[in-house]
Amino acid sequence: MVCKTWFSLVALGCTVLATPPGGTEPGGGPTIIEFDCSDTPELCNNMCWGAFCTDQGDGAIGQTLTYDAPSPDTTNARYKAACQTPKNRCSGNGDYNSCDEYPFKQTNEADIEDAVSRCVTTNAQSIQGGKISAFTQKHKALDQMLITFGNPGDSKFCNYPPTCDNKDGAEWQNGGPAPEPKNPPKNKRHYYLTARGTELASGVKLPVGKRVTSFEVNQTAVEGNIRRLGKRDHFTEYQTVDNEVVEYLFSV
Numbered sequence: 160m161v162c163k164t165w166f167s168l169v170a171l172g173c174t175v176l177a178t179p180p181g182g183t184e185p186g187g188g189p190t191i192i193e194f195d196c197s198d199t200p201e202l203c204n205n206m207c208w209g210a211f212c213t214d215q216g217d218g219a220i221g222q223t224l225t226y227d228a229p230s231p232d233t234t235n236a237r238y239k240a241a242c243q244t245p246k247n248r249c250s251g252n253g254d255y256n257s258c259d260e261y262p263f264k265q266t267n268e269a270d271i272e273d274a275v276s277r278c279v280t281t282n283a284q285s286i287q288g289g290k291i292s293a294f295t296q297k298h299k300a301l302d303q304m305l306i307t308f309g310n311p312g313d314s315k316f317c318n319y320p321p322t323c324d325n326k327d328g329a330e331w332q333n334g335g336p337a338p339e340p341k342n343p344p345k346n347k348r349h350y351y352l353t354a355r356g357t358e359l360a361s362g363v364k365l366p367v368g369k370r371v372t373s374f375e376v377n378q379t380a381v382e383g384n385i386r387r388l389g390k391r392d393h394f395t396e397y398q399t400v401d402n403e404v405v406e407y408l409f410s411v
């Protein structure tokens with residue numbers, strides 16, 4: 160008997176070691192991912208708007224996303240749904256000509272939620288793509304990630320006090336400027352210090368000692384790219400690195 164998925168394990172009553180959906184950590188639960196916002200502040204604004212500011216009464220999209228190993232057709236369709244009106248809505252927008260979507264097109268939530276988008280630099284986009292790729296290379300379909308935000312100081316929607324002000328209309332959803340939430344965010348955000356020295360923002364409480372997966376530049380890959388391509392290619396230059404919550408700072 161071959162037990163292919165967690166669902167069939169339940170159905171067949173298999174008792175072999177099984178990882179439930181999202182159970183990628185010892186004891187289960189999503190992998191806590193840190194996106195360091197200091198190198199991609201606008202892109203973090205998009206993730207935080209999606210995570211925290213999309214509450215029209217039935218809850219915001221939130222921070223937990225489920226990688227579902229989608230086909231290129233699926234990721235393309237998800238990208239288009241979030242970013243094309245009918246072409247890339249950010250094209251011609253100076254340096255900020257790349258459209259970033261949240262939930263990520265690599266995740267199931269992109270099909271469930273009304274994705275938000277924001278115009279960012281292609282550089283930021285490929286840095287984020289490189290980090291997501293470093294995660295997905297080590298995970299399988301149905302593994303979940305809980306997105307947290309490192310060094311959020313330059314990202315107004317991740318920083319404190321919490322704000323969800325879309326007066327400039329830069330956040331989009333459903334083909335036009337995203338509506339602001341009817342009420343100010345009611346859930347507090349929590350701020351922590353990590354072992355790698357970053358300040359970490361999360362709407363979900365994290366215990367001190369909680370393992371966090373962060374990302375760092377893979378110097379071997381950088382050198383390889385420069386040798387072979389004559390330039391950097393951020394998309395291929397990230398690796399995961401273990402990190403940990405070491406101190407609770409405050410909640411606002």
Ligand SMILES: *[C@@H]1O[C@H](CO)[C@@H](O)[C@H](O)[C@H]1NC(C)=O
Pocket residue numbers: 377378379380383397398399
């Ligand atoms: C770093 O990059 C090199 C070259 O692409 C690759 O072989 C290696 O596996 C990477 N290291 C990690 C930890 O991902």
